Amino acid sequence: MVFLQLFVAALLSNAVQHSIAQPTHTPSPVVDLGYAKYQGFFHEASRVTNFLGVRYAQEPTGNLRWRAPTTPKKVVGIQPATSQPPRCFQGNTGQGVTAPSPINHRRAETLAISEDCLFLNVYTPGDIDSVKKPLPVVVWIHGGGYALGGATGFFGADTYDGNDLIREAGRGVVAVVIQYRLGLLGFLSSGQVNQNGDLNAGLLDQQFALQWIQTHIHKFGGDRNHVTIWGQSAGAGSVIQHMIANGGRTNPPLFKGGISSSSFIPSQYRFDDPIPEATFNKVVSQLNCTSSPDQLNCLRSLDADTLQLANSAVSAGAFFGTFNFAPVVDGRFIQQRPTVALQQKKINGDFFLAMTNTNEGALFVDANTADTVHVPTYIHNLFPALTQSQxxxxxxxxxxxxxxITQVNxxxxxxxxxCPSHYVLQAFNGKPAFKGHFAVPPAGHGNDLSYYFPSTNGPLSFNNTAFATAFSGVFLDFARFFNPNVKSGPTITPHWDSWTVSQRVEMLFNRTEAGAPDVREISSSQDQLRRCQFWESVSANTAQ
Structure with missing residues (x-):
């Protein structure tokens, strides 16, 4: 568990517990969703209307495990929407052979977790009844390797607070934060799941939430025709999954813009390839369902806590810093590997903004192996299907x-x-697309989160007002106008050219040695692009 603790500490440095102020005046806003009425509250400090814990899908329990989400059952009366929802069951990061995780291992949780977790939060500037013109919508998809996180972040130590996004957008957006099934419950894959369930359940949850937005967001003052999806890490990977979903022809369209912060595209096997099948067999074995004539129904018959034990144990057994449960190519929702779909320009959405950090990888590499790591062995462990020559x-x-150790990082x-961000940029060639580079030391994976959600994610790595305004502003300006060059307010960010295959430029966000902001346009690293081309050339074997 040492790695997992370091993961959270690094990702959410000095995070503080956040609680939403309760309503201070009545009446509170009520929205009728057809299947339920929800009552939110007006957050006095930010002057934003909050709806927290709105159910968007029926609880995926029992026979609904490993099936596509469905419309919630109707409930009578007004439901409170004033507190954060429970997070979905949490998995683990891979710890390799150096940190075995017995099946009875449990991790302490500071906030409620539940199998019944398909909720979202909606934030509207001012009073929803006073919104005269529908506002652009920005949808936040949390990261965590498809195993961790939720609307309340990691271990409940932070919250992805839409009040922050609205402030950074100059009160010009409606913000939505969604949750989705994780780990074993969201991404268990095999031929059996394909025959008697639905693959990529966690991604289908996300799509269902986006469909919910198309149906209901106007009731909160949002414009369903102006939706941007934005995620960090696995949330950014999810953005790319939705871009290639349904063969790049999702109909009706669910979004126009996509933002990826540290896009995460690990190996994405076909659902019945040996590695997903082996993971399925480990789950079945640990839960004593091997001899059952219907192993999947055996898993469905177990109580949620028992499933959670296997979720934690099996995911911890992955190679250090990787995740056993992840999206797969299912042939329907995800029809091709991401790299192939992007090469063929099969993409949903019309506008794209990618941000990557300088030192993304160090968080996922065992620093204790600095003196012993063997680079070819590491590559083989990371991508076991590569040939020896590759x-x-x-x-x-x-x-x-x-x-x-520098090389494996x-x-x-x-x-x-x-590299996955560059593959998307290449697919968007000819459409508006922008590339950014976050380089403020240490520029590690997750160091940018505190700029997006400063009220709940601790101090900034570079606490400079002009820099913070410029950096966080580009994302919300993009969400409002699909163009970071159209500004919500004063900023030091200069004109930002679109990224094309003939003009590979990106906006640098850094600080000088003297402590001043360093925000300027630079050329993409040719050496890095060459290495990305190599990974693209072997993507059939990395399964990306």
Whole structure:
């Protein structure tokens, strides 16, 4: 569990527990969703109407496990929407063979977790009844390797507070924060799941939430025809999944703009490939369902706490810093590997903004192996289907970068967290697309979160007002106008050229040694682009 604790500490440095102020005046707003009426509250400090814990899908329990989400059952009376929802069951990051995790291992939780977790939060500037013109909508999809997180972040130590997004947008958006099934319950894959269930349940939850937005967001003052989806890490990976969903032809369209902050595209196997099947068999074995004539129904018959034990144990058994449960190619919702779909320009959405951090990978590499790590062995563990010649070629790409630990940090950074953004940018060539680079030291994975949600994610790594305004502002300006060059207010960010294959430019967000903001346009690193081209060339074997 040491790695998991370090993961959270690094991702959410000095995070503080956040609680929403309760309503201070009546009457509170009520919205009728057809299946239920929800009563939110007006947050006096931010002057934003909050609806917290709104159910968007029926509880996915019992026979509904590993099935697509469905419309909630009708309930009578007014439901309170004044407190954060329980998070979905939490998994683990891979800890390899150095940290075995017995099946009876449980992790202490500071906030409620539940299998009944398909809720979302909606935030509207001012009083929803006073919104005269529908506002652009920004949808936040949380990260956590498809195993961790929720509307209340990691361990409940932070909240993805839509009040922050509305403030940074100059009160020009409606914000939505969604939850989705994680780990074993969201991404269990095998031929059996395909035959008697639905693959990629966690992604289907996200799509169902986006469909809910199309149906209901006007009741909160939002414009369903102006939706931007934005995520960080696995949330950014989710944005890319929705871009390639349904063969790039989701109909009706669910969004126009996409923002990826540290896009996360790990190996994405076909649902019945050996590795997903092996993971399914581990789950079945740990839960004593191997001899059952219907192993999936055996799993459905178990209580949620028992499933959670296997969720934690099996996910912890993955190679260090990786995740056992992740999206797969299911042939329907996700019809091709992301790299293939993007090469063929099969994409939903018309506008794209990508932000990557300089040192994305170090968080997912065991620093204790600095003196012993063998680069080819690491590459093989990360991508076991690579041939020996491909492993050697990959190692040769990174040999000039320094020590072995520096090399494997860069491999994790680029292969899984940086290069996928470039593949999307290439697919958008000819459409408005923008590339940013967050470089404020240490510029690690997750160091940008405190700029998006400053009220609940601790101090900024560079506490400079002009920089913070410029950096956080570009995302919300993009959400409002689909163009970071149209500003909500004064900013030091200069004109930002669109990224194209002939003009590969990105906006640098950094600080000088003297402590001043350094925000300027730069050319994309040619060496990094060359390495990304290598990973793209072997993507059939990395399963990306």
């Amino acid at each position: 492993v050697s070629a990959a190692a040769a790409q990174y040999a000039p970068l320094g020590t072995p 860069a491999i994790m950074s680029e292969a899984i967290l940086i």
